[in-house]
Amino acid sequence: MKLHELHDNPGATKKRKRIGRGPGSGTGKTGGRGIKGQKSRSGVAIKGYEGGQMPLYQRLPKRGFTKPNRKQYAVVNLGLIQKFIDDKKLDIKSAITEDALVASGLVRRKLDGVRVLAKGDISAKVKLEVTGASKSAVEAVEKAGGSLTVTTAQAAE
Numbered sequence: 001m002k003l004h005e006l007h008d009n010p011g012a013t014k015k016r017k018r019i020g021r022g023p024g025s026g027t028g029k030t031g032g033r034g035i036k037g038q039k040s041r042s043g044v045a046i047k048g049y050e051g052g053q054m055p056l057y058q059r060l061p062k063r064g065f066t067k068p069n070r071k072q073y074a075v076v077n078l079g080l081i082q083k084f085i086d087d088k089k090l091d092i093k094s095a096i097t098e099d100a101l102v103a104s105g106l107v108r109r110k111l112d113g114v115r116v117l118a119k120g121d122i123s124a125k126v127k128l129e130v131t132g133a134s135k136s137a138v139e140a141v142e143k144a145g146g147s148l149t150v151t152t153a154q155a156a157e
C-alpha cells in the first residue's frame with residue numbers, strides 16, 4: 001500500500017454544505033435564512049433575549065449548591081470483583097487493595113478512593129481493603145467468609 005492509495009471508507013465523510021453559492025446550490029440567495037427580519041441579518045445574538053422583558057432564566061430563583069471540596073469515589077460492584085477473580089485477574093491469596101484493583105484494570109483510577117457496592121453476588125473468600133463500602137456490601141463479603149475493611153478514618157456508610 002502506498003500513500004496515494006489511502007482512502008476513507010465510502011460514506012464515511014460527507015461534504016460540507018456551502019451556503020450562499022448561487023441558485024443552483026439549493027442554498028443560494030437568502031442562504032437558508034428566510035426573508036427579512038432580525039434573524040436574517042448578520043451579527044445577531046438573540047439566545048435568551050425576550051425583547052426587553054426579563055428573560056425566563058433570570059426570572060426563576062436560584063436553587064441548589066455544588067460542594068467545592070466533595071469527594072469523588074471510583075465505584076466497584078461485588079459482582080465485577082467476583083468476575084475478575086473467576087477470570088484470574090485478581091489474586092485472592094493476598095489482600096485485594098485499591099492498587100490491585102487498578103492494576104487488574106477493574107478500576108481506571110482511584111480518584112479520592114474506591115467504594116464497594118453490593119450489586120451482584122460474591123462467593124469467593126476475599127480480603128478487601130478499600131476507602132469506602134456500603135453496609136450491604138460488607139455483609140455480603142462477610143457472609144461469603146471474607147473480610148472488608150474500610151481503610152481511612154471515614155467509616156462505612
